[in-house]
Amino acid sequence: MLTRKQHELLTFIQNRLEDSGISPSFEEMKEALDLKSKSGVHRLISALEERGFIRRLPNRARALEVLRMADGNAVKGAAPASPAPLAANANTANANTGVPPLRAPARAPEPANDVIELPLHGRIAAGAPIEALEGTSTLPVPAALLGAGEHYALEVSGDSMVEAGILDGDYALVRRTEVARDGEIVVALIRGEEATLKTLRHEKGMVRLDPANAAYDPQYYAPHEVQIQGKLAGLLRRYH
DSSP states (O other): OOOHHHHHHHHHHHHHHHHHSSOOOHHHHHHHTTOSOHHHHHHHHHHHHHTTSEEEOTTOTTOEEEOBOTTSOBOTTOSOOOSHHHHHHHHHHTTTTTOOOOOOOOOOOOOOOOEEEEEEEEEEESSSOBOOOOOSEEEEEEGGGOOSSOEEEEEEESSTTGGGTOOTTOEEEEEOOSOOOTTOEEEEEETTTEEEEEEEEEETTEEEEEOSSTTSOOEEEOGGGEEEEEEEEEEEOOOO
């Protein structure tokens, strides 16, 4: 079952596609559902995508396709077959004329105009653990940078992850999760008080948090001392 807001958004997207053939913008969806921010739209879209009701079309910033409606019925025309067989038919049709087959013109990607406001939860250490502050600030992020799931942002402090391309002052875009695999860069809450951005490893029954800077040593903790709060999904960097 969908929530009321998920059902409203799914219906709104499908109606807009039927009327104009173009997906609504995040701003239009926010206004249609009377939401306070675009981050709410992003969460609804991610939920619908994860449950198989919609999908994002590749290489286009604001292109959505409805696969099925809330009643479970597939949408007519959804998930079209590959165009390769059409090209083969065209070759056959023109084989005797010597005329090369027609190709559909390439469609240019639409500009990434949709921006959502991610919660900005203070600073996080890329060095010795520091407190990750909860705050009320937000960070505008292009929606095209984010995949499925709930996200938040943290400002990076320190240089222990520079060899992974993560610099002091960068904004880490984090997908909220409590589960991660070895080798993934995670936000780890240490002893319920301090947070750090490191590569997760497990070694001899301990949790090892690896820096990406030869000047720093790995940090070792008992499993009960470490809580995963998210995985790195992207970075934003501002140049002054």
